[in-house]
Amino acid sequence: MKTRTLPACSPKSSNLRSYSIIGDLEVTIEVTGNPYGLPLDVMFNMAARMNKKRGFLFVSKVLGKHIPVPPQVSLLSGAALGLLLQQALNRPIPFPVETLTNAFGDAEASRFLYDEVKKQRMSMDEPTLFIGFAETATALAHSMFDVFSDQAVFLHTTREDIVSETSCINFEEEHSHATAHRCYASDPSLFHRAQRIVLVDDEMTTGRTTLNIISDIHRKYGRKDYMVASLLDWRSDEDMAKFGAMETELGIRIQCLSLLSGRIRVEGSPIEETPQPGGTINPGDVTAPVEPEIHEMNLASFAVQPCAEGAFPYLKHTGRFGMTSEDSLKLQEEVRQAASALRSLRKGSRLLCMGTGEFMYIPMRIAAELGGEVWYQSTTRSPIHPYAADHYAVQSAYAYPSPEHDGVMNYMYNIEAGQYDELMLFMEREMSAESMAGLRRVLASLGISRIYIINCGVKRLAAPEPIGSYPSDDVTFLLKDLSSIDLERPTENRERAIQAGVHYSEMLPMEFQPTAEYLRIFHETLHASGMKVAKDAGTVAELIAARRGEKIVLVSLARAGTPIGVLIKRYLKQTYGWDIPHYSISILRGKGMDENALLYIHQNHPGAQVQFVDGWTGKGAITRELKNACERMNLRYGVELSPDLAVLADPGHCSATFGTREDYLIPSACLNSTVSGLVSRTVLRDDLIGPSDFHGAKYYKEWQDHDVSNLFVDTIAGHFLGVTEAAKAEAEKRLKAEAAMPWNEMVDGDSAVTWQGMEDIIRIQQQYVMDNINRIKPGVGETTRVLLRRVPWKILVDRLDNPELKSILQLAKERHVPVEVYPEMTYACCGLIQGMGGGAE
Incomplete structure (x- = not known):
């Protein structure tokens, strides 16, 4: 592309620039507003667009869409609009504007400054709704909204047609290749509460899209005060007059803000076909210069929007459904968890993080947390002619069928072989292998040796069918019911199979009916040790309450942990009034924990801490298995779990959260299913457990006449009032000892994990x-x-x-x-x- 300054023809000639794009297509701009003195070359370049409505495109160098940028630069572009808004409202800004704009061209400075911006959010003077335009301005608007700390709400428009949601506003983007916009606010009253509406787009050329949305908002909600923020504003005098006419007609106020504004003049015709050298590369057109490793990872760090069981959910905190400043804090923690999980995957030095379509802001935030040489851009619906010429904005292009939308093509731009060591591509929702095939072929052709496809919205798991003899308020078993299947094996046959290499979870032991003498021992033990069990359960509950607080989920390890989990839940309800969720899930030595069960808990209790519970420790094999399982959940899904295992008895000194270290007879250890909710040991076998299933178990309803599960927990819980004081005292004594001595030095303390x-x-x-x-x-x-x-x-x-x-x-x-x-x-x-x-x- 040739760039030239026009000859002097007016007093503003120094603000005139002409861009020859391709062929006879030429765009001349006259800059009339540049409040922060930004160089044009820092802000954009030009390319030819495959669109008869408008044949050219200002390709942003700060947006993070078509051109890779340091993620902090893109985030700061939204922050710059936030400062511009604050100044327009005659409110103080936290740092000099020059500090921010200078960072646009300095990757290192942008990283430092963005960290400072996050610490110095500005307050808003009245309830304000920010609305970002899809697809290009979703991240820009979100990053603008995110520099405000209160009275701010964010929503972005979408091209998604979500049948389960009702759009609260609808309008057209007339010059676009995909014209229809929708808004799915989970709380439509946010329009009524807003005293000011800030509309955010990357560029205004005519402003018709903005007028269309204002018209629909005014018709439905009668709002009076509008501000329009954009990176670039190229409206003509005639276009501006239309804004004034709408103000008069509707009795509203519209104020426009931009980092650059001016006029444009277009000469020549839109490009019908891409001239050589150039050409959009389609899947299968090329052979990759390197054979890449392509890995797929499901992140479960993010809260999802409610959806039908088995559906692929949208994320809750993208802004598509509306979000508050309080939601921003939740998203910040979700991003931190995701980045922590992904950081450990990095092996190369040059990483490209890529958002997809409207899903830009969250991948951008993650990229900003990963450290090192990280670049960010996004896929797009926008078709642009690639042209291999110096200074032309789009040097290369890759096309593929959209995984989310049948009949829609998506594009990647400006990725050259050998440019990056690694790529992380972020999908908002997990898609089928068939729909991802075209995208995968493009990824394989990029010349990047290691590629990760990161699914941020994991398929919502269906609730389990209820099993077990406990009341539903006590526990939910996250187990697949295998009651109709013959899984029991005679003891010696099962033992031979296990020692020959068959995993114990592939078959069940024979259940037996206890003898009268053995039942007598159970009842005697329950009577004799009931107070002790109650006190130890209370001690564990008090330790959990002190260390974790109320926002927890109890997760007992089926099945020995199940009755202990019930006791802890009941103690916390009786003592503190806390109604803590309690699930019982499978963990298997050598095979790990049921990851689907953990994902189900995470999906239904986002933000809650998980406290694992078991009955006792032996050698500590399950304690080690739990630690490995927690590390795996973080690596595979970005879910951070504490491996702390709370047990009633810890004679092996394997846990720091225990009731006692004495090796004594816990009555629930005396029997099999008849003291554990009539549920068998857990089963994991490929022919019985599918990829979306929980681990399995049998529910022995036929043993109901022999069931003492509820007798056990009712009897122990009946002692809680009498042991509460002692349990609190024991827990307080241990907590004081912990506080007085750092954990890494507690090798001899009462709570030390010594594995002796x-x-x-x-x-x-x-x-x-x-x-x-x-x-x-x-x-x-x-x-x-x-x-x-x-x-x-x-x-x-x-x-x-x-x-x-x-x-x-x-x-x-x-x-x-x-x-x-x-x-x-x-x-x-x-x-x-x-x-x-x-x-x-």
């Missing part, structure tokens, strides 16, 4: 020459499981007269299992599983 039980396990493995440490199950709870579900070899006990071992000794007697005294261990007992000739466990 593992020393006993290793010694036992050596003394009894056992090939697999997983055949050693320490503690009363785990030893009970060995006797109920596995093929026991022998039972080790610390002493035969230990009152906590009555049920263990009774079960060993009934099953003819030898018992040996082994006093040198942390635990009261330990179950050893019979070797079956296989090396696996």
Whole structure:
């Protein structure tokens, strides 16, 4: 493209510039307003547009759409409009305008300044609604809105046709290739509350789009005060007169603000076909110079708009449905979590982050948090002629079918082979593999070696069918009901399969009906230890309340953790009046935690902290599995979870949140499903559990006559009033000790996680020459499981007269299992599983 200054022809000749675009197409501009003294070359370049209504395009160098920019530069362009608005309202601004505008051309300065802008948000003098125009100005308007701290609301128009929503305003963008705009405000009253409406676009050429939306807003809501903010304003005198005429006709006020304003004169004709050299590249046209790695990742960091189960949701805080300054703070935390997850993926130095269509602002914010050499741009519906000539704005173009909209083409511009090491492409919603095929082919042809497709709106999971014998207020099992399937295997057959390498979750142990003698021990234990269990459950609940507060979700590990989770929930309700959600989900040694269950919880309780709960610890295998699962959720979905596992008893010293470290008989450990809501152990098998399913379990309704699940929790909860004072005192004592000593120094404190039980396990493995440490199950709870579900070899006990071992000794007697005294261990007992000739466990 040739750029020349026109000969002197008026006193304003220094403000005249002419751009020869392609062929005879030429645009001459006369700058009449430049309040911040911005160089034109910093703001835009020119290109030929594939549009008979308007054959040219001002290609912004700050918007982050067609040309890659440091993300902070684009965010600061919206901030600059915010300063312009504040000055127009005769209100103070937090820093000199020059500081901001100088950063437009300085990537390093823009990064520093944007951090400062976020700390110094400005107040708005009256309720103000910001409306950004899709698709190009969604991020510009959002970043303008985001520099204000209160009385500000944001909404952007959309080209999306969302059948479940009703558009509150409709208007046309007459010169556009996609003319219809809609607005889906979740709270339409925001129009009635707004005393001022600020309309934001990247460019005004005629202003007809602005007049169209003002007309519809006035007709429906009768607002009187409008301000129009844009980067560029090229309206003619005739166009401006139309604004004045509408002001008079409707009795309203319209004030226009822009970083650059002036007049344009167009000569020549729109380009019908792209001349060579150039040409839009379609999928399959080229062979990639490098074979890229393409990874797909589902981020679950973001709250989603309510939608039907199984649907692909839109994000809640994009502005498409309206958002407040308070919502901005929520979005800031969501962005932080997402960036934390994505930062760990980076391996190269040059990263391109790419938004898609209207979905610009959130990817831009994430890009600004990633650090290093990061560039940002977005895909677009706008068709532009690429032309390989110096100074022409669009050097290369890639076309592909839109994944979201049938029959619509999308484009990427100005990406050259070898320009970037990595690309992160952000999709607002997860799309089907078929609809993504064209986009994937384009990505593979870009010459970028590592590509991540980031889905920010994860498919909404359906609620589970209720199972279990607990009241629904006590717990929701996030488990697929497999009751109709024969999964039980005889004990010895199951043991041989496990030791031969079959995972224990692929089959179930046989459920047994306890003998009268064994039930007698259960009831005696419940009577004798009820107060102790209540006090320990209360202590755990008090620790959770002090460390986490009310905004939590209890997530118990099915099934031993389920009754303990019910007790903690009831204690918090009785003591504090908190009605805490409680779910029970599956975790499996060697296979991890049910990620769909965690996503379901995150989707239904955004922003809440998860507190994991189990019954007791043994070797700490599940504690380690939980830690790995939390790290995986952060890496795969951007969901930050604390691996803190609250347990009633922690004899292995594996947890910092526990009721006691004493290894004693918890009555709920005595029985199988009949004390755990009639729910089996959890199942994970490929032929039974699909990609959108929760892990499975069986619901033994036929055992209802033998069910003591509610008897157990009702009995323990009945003691809460009598133990509350002691539970509070114990929790307070531990919390004071923690406060007095940093966590990284608490190696000897009462709450220290020392894993000292593992020393006993290793010694036992050596003394009894056992090939697999997983055949050693320490503690009363785990030893009970060995006797109920596995093929026991022998039972080790610390002493035969230990009152906590009555049920263990009774079960060993009934099953003819030898018992040996082994006093040198942390635990009261330990179950050893019979070797079956296989090396696996």
